Amino acid sequence: MSQKILKSIQDVPATFIGNNTDLTIDAIAIDSRSLQNGPQTLFFALVGANNDAHQYIKDLIAIGVQNFVVTHIPLECEGQANFFVVENTLTALQQFAANYRSLFDFPIIGLTGSNGKTIVKEWLNFLLSPDYNIIRSPKSYNSQIGVPLSVIAINEQHNLGIFEAGISTHYEMEKLEKIIKPTIGILTNIGSAHDEGFVNLENKIAEKLKLFEHAQVLIYNKNEIINTFINPEMKIFSWSFDCKDADVFVSKKSALDKTFLNVQFGKQRFDIKIPFQDMASVENAISCVMVLLYFKYDEETIQNRMELLYPVEMRLKVKNGINNCSIIDDSYSSDFQSLKIALDFLESQKQYKRKTLILSDIFQSGLSNDELYTKVSQLIISNKIDRVIGIGETITAFEKKFANCITYKNTAEFISKFDDLNFANETILIKGARTFQFEEIVSLLEEKTHETVLEINLNAISHNLNFFKSKLKPNVKIMVMVKAFGYGNGGFEIAKLLEHHKVDYLGVAFADEGISLKSAGIHLPIMVLNPETTSFPAIIQHQLEPEIYSLKGLHAFLKIAEQKNLNQFPIHIKLDTGMHRLGFEDNTIADLIATLRGNQTVKVKSILSHMATSDDLEFKDFAHSQIDLFEKLSCKLMTELQIKPLRHILNTSGISNYSDSQYDMVRLGIGLYGVSNDVEEQKKLENVGTLKSVISQVRRIASGESVGYGRRFIADKPTKIATIPIGYADGISRGWGNGSGYVIINKSKAFIVGSICMDMLMVDVTDIECAEGDQVIVFGESPTVTYMAQKLNTIPYEILTSISQRVKRVFYRE
Numbered sequence: 001m002s003q004k005i006l007k008s009i010q011d012v013p014a015t016f017i018g019n020n021t022d023l024t025i026d027a028i029a030i031d032s033r034s035l036q037n038g039p040q041t042l043f044f045a046l047v048g049a050n051n052d053a054h055q056y057i058k059d060l061i062a063i064g065v066q067n068f069v070v071t072h073i074p075l076e077c078e079g080q081a082n083f084f085v086v087e088n089t090l091t092a093l094q095q096f097a098a099n100y101r102s103l104f105d106f107p108i109i110g111l112t113g114s115n116g117k118t119i120v121k122e123w124l125n126f127l128l129s130p131d132y133n134i135i136r137s138p139k140s141y142n143s144q145i146g147v148p149l150s151v152i153a154i155n156e157q158h159n160l161g162i163f164e165a166g167i168s169t170h171y172e173m174e175k176l177e178k179i180i181k182p183t184i185g186i187l188t189n190i191g192s193a194h195d196e197g198f199v200n201l202e203n204k205i206a207e208k209l210k211l212f213e214h215a216q217v218l219i220y221n222k223n224e225i226i227n228t229f230i231n232p233e234m235k236i237f238s239w240s241f242d243c244k245d246a247d248v249f250v251s252k253k254s255a256l257d258k259t260f261l262n263v264q265f266g267k268q269r270f271d272i273k274i275p276f277q278d279m280a281s282v283e284n285a286i287s288c289v290m291v292l293l294y295f296k297y298d299e300e301t302i303q304n305r306m307e308l309l310y311p312v313e314m315r316l317k318v319k320n321g322i323n324n325c326s327i328i329d330d331s332y333s334s335d336f337q338s339l340k341i342a343l344d345f346l347e348s349q350k351q352y353k354r355k356t357l358i359l360s361d362i363f364q365s366g367l368s369n370d371e372l373y374t375k376v377s378q379l380i381i382s383n384k385i386d387r388v389i390g391i392g393e394t395i396t397a398f399e400k401k402f403a404n405c406i407t408y409k410n411t412a413e414f415i416s417k418f419d420d421l422n423f424a425n426e427t428i429l430i431k432g433a434r435t436f437q438f439e440e441i442v443s444l445l446e447e448k449t450h451e452t453v454l455e456i457n458l459n460a461i462s463h464n465l466n467f468f469k470s471k472l473k474p475n476v477k478i479m480v481m482v483k484a485f486g487y488g489n490g491g492f493e494i495a496k497l498l499e500h501h502k503v504d505y506l507g508v509a510f511a512d513e514g515i516s517l518k519s520a521g522i523h524l525p526i527m528v529l530n531p532e533t534t535s536f537p538a539i540i541q542h543q544l545e546p547e548i549y550s551l552k553g554l555h556a557f558l559k560i561a562e563q564k565n566l567n568q569f570p571i572h573i574k575l576d577t578g579m580h581r582l583g584f585e586d587n588t589i590a591d592l593i594a595t596l597r598g599n600q601t602v603k604v605k606s607i608l609s610h611m612a613t614s615d616d617l618e619f620k621d622f623a624h625s626q627i628d629l630f631e632k633l634s635c636k637l638m639t640e641l642q643i644k645p646l647r648h649i650l651n652t653s654g655i656s657n658y659s660d661s662q663y664d665m666v667r668l669g670i671g672l673y674g675v676s677n678d679v680e681e682q683k684k685l686e687n688v689g690t691l692k693s694v695i696s697q698v699r700r701i702a703s704g705e706s707v708g709y710g711r712r713f714i715a716d717k718p719t720k721i722a723t724i725p726i727g728y729a730d731g732i733s734r735g736w737g738n739g740s741g742y743v744i745i746n747k748s749k750a751f752i753v754g755s756i757c758m759d760m761l762m763v764d765v766t767d768i769e770c771a772e773g774d775q776v777i778v779f780g781e782s783p784t785v786t787y788m789a790q791k792l793n794t795i796p797y798e799i800l801t802s803i804s805q806r807v808k809r810v811f812y813r814e
């Protein structure tokens, strides 16, 4: 990838001024505050309306950044780094991204429209990720800056891209088209949002369609006005509710909490169930179905996957509020179209009968205010909102149009009256334009849960899975180890995701772990690594598959299996090839063969062994001796018993280091959770778990005062200390205390002072601006568990699996 980055930047017209022409660049940055900026970062100094990033260059050089794209070299930085001097840094970023994109040649889906882009993008990602390595725009990165940043994340692993493009005025789409160069275009709902930048609706459509100028096909909802703007040469794949000559004709029927779609495509005709009712979701879902049809998925796959669609909470988040309220946070935008969507959402998500809407002035409608607020009022009435709280000068002027409405001129005025408003037992939609800073309202209404959580990024798990899948030879199966509660990350949720991704097997350590997965509805076959004899009846009852590693165990299992009259019950034979933990050794193979010969009660589903040194190339010879012995013993079993079971020996680091020995299956563990012991490979994995807490208290101590048990920290100057409610009982090793480890607070490192207590630890925040309630990151992107493990003289496995079950796990998709 770094070669491609280099080529892409060198092809941007620029004057290079610097002494080091031997550049290595592996990341692009525009945010000077990112902790990830380093020697191999190429920093684009963007110039915004309120902020000129050239002012951070000096500080960036001080932390080791060496390469910059600038319009001019700041005086004090001359001769201190490499500079690509350009006329306009944003244009350079865009040219760079376009160059970079053109070095890849795989299908790219480009989406635009007024509504639904992000949702369709997220859903397509979900629907297609079992079969593709997808790169997509993060969140709603669809702007002149967001698109280049999205595209730059493409790497050699990807084989499908999904990028969204958003514009608010003329000439913007041409630029985005050059960067995305979509091969497949999707036009989502065109709506009436963002009309301000365009003369009229037609003009807006024409501008948006520019994204598809070089696409091979355009997918859209057939519509008279749009048709007239489509280049007649363009291949189209259209759908419609009412126009029979669209390629796909759809009819729909709503049920209690879902919608049934009947899809007619040529001779095909079938039903799809989606777990949504509102019109916007239905349209977005159809866009997705169109892509699946275009990719020639069969009916059954389409049906199965569409049924699992989930609400994309990137913009609309439901949170627990104070006094039993539930709040919907849409403090993001306030156009009419998105208000409609949010109100639909409020209705479908409401936990309480009483509904309150907190609404700011509405922008970008293209209507006169009188017309607009009449429409808004009708919309609110039709959605049976109990009370409306309007915030803003304009909505205040139109207060009379609303029933049961109070208004405030601005957010500050509302906040000063907050205590009189008595929010309780209601669902509150908070919907406002960014400028109104409704996040302040959200934070007043949100329940303060001062608790530590382990956030699990499900997207990252999918990414990591696909990364390892891409290393497998064709037809090699994959077993994912979810023992120890998914390496501490959560059992069921991860198993559910793996089932969606169609892995072949799950592996657990003990029977009870397998039982709880099966009982929660996981259907994948599950191998139990260490089944105790007492658990055999339960294993059989729950259709788990035991690993058998001794003659004693085999006889015990056969005895129970015969009593139950089982036939061909799947078992897995574990061979000891040098790990010396569990397994049949060379000298027990003859007895094993004698016992299994002619036996119909069980069936050897697989033969496996485990490597002791797959992660350490110093022991290459030993590793090969294990593989050789595995080959020899497994062949003997297969010939003598005339069976052809699956064979597997590789764990995560085995996949990386001994890829010739993939046999029929591999057993992926730690890699799925984002950890590799190879530095290069680590860069390609995404972080899965982030352990977060909050500051309980901040205090200042004088020089000479101490912190914590045993006075192990004594301040040598006036010091500011923050206390964080997480301790060794939560799984944070005491060895991490006394200056060894740190947490991240407001993007800065805060070192742990004194000894870690059972439920708390204290950090030095003298140089960090922070307050009670601020977020604390204990591990995640930084510090990584790998770094912690090094410092603590252990391995990442131990850190991950030590996090106590009293720490709540929160799962999210980006």
Ligand SMILES: *Cc1c(COP(=O)(O)O)cnc(C)c1O
Residues within 6 Å of the ligand: 481, 483, 529, 610, 650, 651, 652, 653, 667, 668, 669, 670, 671
């Ligand atoms: C845990 C385990 C694995 C997975 O190992 P990782 O190093 O986490 O990939 C594979 N096989 C067996 C037998 C295991 O116990």
